[in-house]
Amino acid sequence: MSKVPQGESTHEWVKDYYGKLLASSDDLQTNACCAAGAPAGWIASRLQHVHPEVSERFYGCGFPIPQAVEGATVLDLGCGTGRDAYVIAQFVGEQGRVIGLDMTDEQLSVARKTEAWHAERFGYAQPNTSFVQGYIEDLKGAGIEDASIDVIVSNCVVNLSPRKDLVLAEAYRALKSGGELYFSDVFVDRRLPEDVANDPLLHAECLGGALYQFDFETLAKATGFADPRVVSTSPITINNPEIMAKVGLASFVSVTYRLFKLEGLDAQCEDYGQTATYRGGVEGEERLFWLDDHHAFEAGRPERVCGNTAAMLASTRFAEFFEGKGCRQTHYGAFACGPTMAAAQYAGREVESGAVGATISAPKTSCC
Template identity: 35%
Template structure:
């Protein structure tokens, strides 16, 4: 993939997201350039551009929405009351809390994140908001702390593409899903091959950019993992907000946000 080891990439991602959650206000998009770069928009403003409604934004505890992501995965997952939902890379708990409302008290929402500070923040937010049907666990999405065949739906928001081992992520997703379970992910895909200087940039690797797979690569990964009914839909309109991730770099010429769905 590049000259960095898997562990070096994970450590860089963990460091980046630790710094985000420790910042007051955390006014940064997950995919905004280097550590010194920041989004000029507040988290709610960023999320509104990604498709979250004002009602959704107002329904979560303060500090849950960090302005991260490239879509609204729980809106595409068709969640139903009583289901068990897993969020890969749950951050401050934002998407988990929205999913919690959809599955109700009979349902269960599990958030997994590899950054201890993110897990602690999500747990505090769950207590503040009274989200008793949520459970936040520390772990890597390549090695999920979730039992086999126990999940109805998996969601994720601009996180899987941060993994240095995407086939393992999707194999794990397949393992924990029940037969007939589904995955509904918002993520970034490469629309053209990425330049070598981008693929070898650690800042780009830890900020949702240079780890992006092409649609064909991602489709093959999903097939090899056992999934069927695969749908990958790049969104041309995402160029409008991708331009803000790293101004003057023309990222929108290389990557697009996409809706990714598949069934076990």
């Protein structure tokens, strides 16, 4: 197999692929960079207000649109033409701010030229978006200050980076305490051979750079994101015989993760006798809120939670939507972590308009 062209960095090859070789998502050789399934209704209603040119040239493997971000500052890593940024701009409101960062001039050109169009479409006096050229491994170089961001999102971009450790470290630095990295990306069930990982087409198609999921979680924890949470997982099918032959039996999935910047989280689930009751109010999940793929909270229904889950609900932007009881003064031992009562009851059922509960696999012994 060939490697990324000699004398050309991974960054330059990816920039050329997405900036010059691809005219639209129809030109992709696989569906790895295409979101599977339909977005939830509360997201779909905002997608209707995104400029067609932005949507046509957007590439992503999920819908990492964060909830409860009114008035927040959100950073979109590898924003491309800005589809997700413009969806999120509607949720943060006129007083919020969305910063899109990308290294590809052609993509940024599309995002920037539609800023005024989107502001008018949203009914804003001024755009609440800005788009900057830069690298996701060097946010400081792009002007992103320490502890300045409430939520960082990314859609099928981290896999393209040759230094994923720097991506996570920079995200952690830029987030405020209690902030979140909420992103979708491609992962694989094994460590890929070097010839597969370095194949230029596989890399640009979001397969070659996919991380073995357990290696990613180890890296995230070492960076400071102590308890990575899986929100959803979708299979990726490669309908291309030539590429299927190259990757062999490796299996790829699109995973959406929540990584919170919280101090003092435990290395595993611990029991402090705490409960959390959802008050309702999160748009799109007014009756049933999913924190991750096995923690769902029905409005008004108390759920026992481990210390880490309690912190994720009490020390983040979700605090106003939850009533917590108990504290960490008394430790009762390891927490037998499995699906919450609501998660077990509503898994796979459509509870809100367009929102379907996660499919729960075997209960986990730990969230962490």
